[in-house]
Amino acid sequence: MVSEHAAAQILVASNRGPVTYALEENGELSAKRGGGGLVSGLSAIGDSDGDTALWVCAALGDGDREAVRRGVGEPGVRMLDIDPRVHADAYNGIANSVLWFVHHMLYQTPLEPAFGPEFRAQWASYEAYNRAFAEALAQSAGADAAVLVQDYHLALVPGMLRELRPDLRIGHFSHTPWAPVDYFRMLPDDVAEQLLRGILGADRAAFLTGRWADAFTECCVRVLGGTSGTRIGVHGLGADADFLRERSRRADVEERLVALREQIGGSGDRKVIVRVDRTELSKNIVRGLLAYRELLESHPEWRERVVHVAFAYPSRQDLAVYRDYTAEVQRLADEINSAYGVEGWTPVVLHVKDDFARSLAAYRLADVALVNPIRDGMNLVAKEVPVVSDEGCVLVLSREAGAYEELGEDAVVVNPYDVMGTATALHTALTMPQEERAERTKRLAAAATALPPSQWFLDQLRALRA
Incomplete structure (x- = not known):
C-alpha cells in the first residue's frame, strides 16, 4: 500500500474508489474490486516511466471506515475516513440534491430550489469534504505531479489544491452535463462563483462533449468574466x-x-x-x-x-x-x-x-x-x-x-x-x-x-x- 506520505507522480481523486470493503460477521474484511473507465485507465499506466500512481477516494461505508482504521488497503489506494455526517451532507445534500439537479435541469422551479439555512450548513460540509481531498492530495503528490480530479463531488478541489501546491499539474473532469448559464445562475451568486473558481484552479478542465464544455465556458464568461487561462478539453469516453x-x-x-x-x-x-x-x-x-x-x-x-x-x-x-x-x-x-x-x-x-x-x-x-x-x-x-x-x-x-x-x-x-x-x-x-x-x-x-x-x-x- 502507498503510504500517506509517498510521493506519487500520477494521482486520481474521486468520491468512489476502485475498491470497497465489507465487514463480515466473523469480523474479517472482504474487498470487492470495481470496474469502469478510471480503473481501466490507471491499469494502463506502465511502470516503465517510473511513475507512481495513487488513487485518493472517500470511505463510503462502515466496511471502508473499518479498513482505514485497521490500516488495511490496496496498493496505490488512499481512502479518506471523512466524518460520516460531513460526507452525507456533501454527497447527498449538495452533490446529489443540488449540483446533480442543476446540471441535469431537474428542478420543479415553482417550488424548488429554496436555498436557506439547511443548504448553507450542507454547503459548509461540501467545502470541508473538498478540503479533506485537497489536503490529502497535497500531502501525497510528488514534485510536479499530475493530479486528475473527478466530477461534481470535487469541484472545489482544484482551487484548494492550487493554493496548497502551486507546483502541481491539475486537471478536472466533469462526467455530467454542464448547466446552461441561466439555469446555473439559480445557485446563490457566491456559490456559483466558488464552483467555477474551484474548477478554474485546474490547469485544464475537461468534459465529455463540446456542448458541455461550451456551457461551462459561457458560465465562466458571464459570471466571472473569463476562464482565467484554464485550458478546456473534450474527451468522449467510449465503450470497452x-x-x-x-x-x-x-x-x-x-x-x-x-x-x-x-x-x-x-x-x-x-x-x-x-x-x-x-x-x-x-x-x-x-x-x-x-x-x-x-x-x-x-x-x-x-x-x-x-x-x-x-x-x-x-x-x-x-x-x-x-x-x-x-x-x-x-x-x-x-x-x-x-x-x-x-x-x-x-x-x-x-x-x-x-x-x-x-x-x-x-x-x-x-x-x-x-x-x-x-x-x-x-x-x-x-x-x-x-x-x-x-x-x-x-x-x-x-x-x-x-x-x-x-x-x-x-x-x-x-x-x-x-x-x-x-x-x-x-x-x-x-x-x-x-x-x-x-x-x-x-x-x-x-x-x-x-x-x-x-x-x-x-x-x-x-x-x-x-
Whole structure:
C-alpha cells in the first residue's frame, strides 16, 4: 500500500474508489474490486516511466471506515475516513440534491430550489469534504505531479489544491452535463462563483462533449468574466469493445438469454425493445413507458408482437424523490401489463435487481434500444448495445444525451419530452429493414468504441502534461 506520505507522480481523486470493503460477521474484511473507465485507465499506466500512481477516494461505508482504521488497503489506494455526517451532507445534500439537479435541469422551479439555512450548513460540509481531498492530495503528490480530479463531488478541489501546491499539474473532469448559464445562475451568486473558481484552479478542465464544455465556458464568461487561462478539453469516453464482447459470451450471460427469451415468449419472432438504466430522475424511464403504451395504442398491430424489456436498477434510494420515482416506474409497468397483456404475452418485462450479466443478455437480443434521457453527460448504454448486439440493433436516442454528439447520425433521434414523437420513433425502429439496421449498427459500434477507457484516461494525462 502507498503510504500517506509517498510521493506519487500520477494521482486520481474521486468520491468512489476502485475498491470497497465489507465487514463480515466473523469480523474479517472482504474487498470487492470495481470496474469502469478510471480503473481501466490507471491499469494502463506502465511502470516503465517510473511513475507512481495513487488513487485518493472517500470511505463510503462502515466496511471502508473499518479498513482505514485497521490500516488495511490496496496498493496505490488512499481512502479518506471523512466524518460520516460531513460526507452525507456533501454527497447527498449538495452533490446529489443540488449540483446533480442543476446540471441535469431537474428542478420543479415553482417550488424548488429554496436555498436557506439547511443548504448553507450542507454547503459548509461540501467545502470541508473538498478540503479533506485537497489536503490529502497535497500531502501525497510528488514534485510536479499530475493530479486528475473527478466530477461534481470535487469541484472545489482544484482551487484548494492550487493554493496548497502551486507546483502541481491539475486537471478536472466533469462526467455530467454542464448547466446552461441561466439555469446555473439559480445557485446563490457566491456559490456559483466558488464552483467555477474551484474548477478554474485546474490547469485544464475537461468534459465529455463540446456542448458541455461550451456551457461551462459561457458560465465562466458571464459570471466571472473569463476562464482565467484554464485550458478546456473534450474527451468522449467510449465503450470497452474487447471487454464487452468477451464478457457477453460467458456462460452466465447465455443462461440469462435463455431466461429472458422464456419471459418474452412467443415462438421467437417477437420484437424486443430494451432499456437498461438506473432509476435516476434524468433517465426519463416514465416517459419511455408512456411512449411504449402509446405505440401499443396507436399501432395495435404490435400487440403480442413486441415486448419491452426494461431494467430499472434502484439508485439513491436514501432520497425520497428517487423512491417515489422508482415506485412510479413499477406502477406504470403494471398498468400497461394490466391494460394490454393477454395470456402468453406480457407487454413489459420489468427487472429492478441489478444484474450485469442479464443486462448484457438483453443487449444481445435487442431489436431496438431505447435511450431517452432528459439530459445525460454521455450514456454508455447507448454505446454498449451496438457493440454487443447479435443481430444488429436500432438505437432510439435522445438528442439530450451526450452520446448524441457521436452517435446521432446513425440513431433514430427523439426529443425526450415528446411521448408521441418517441412512440413514432419506436415504430420506425421496429419496421427498419434488416440490411439498414445492420449497417447502422456497424457504424454505431465503430463510433462508440473510438476512445476506449484506457485511451480516454491516457489522453487526458498527456494533455495535462503537454
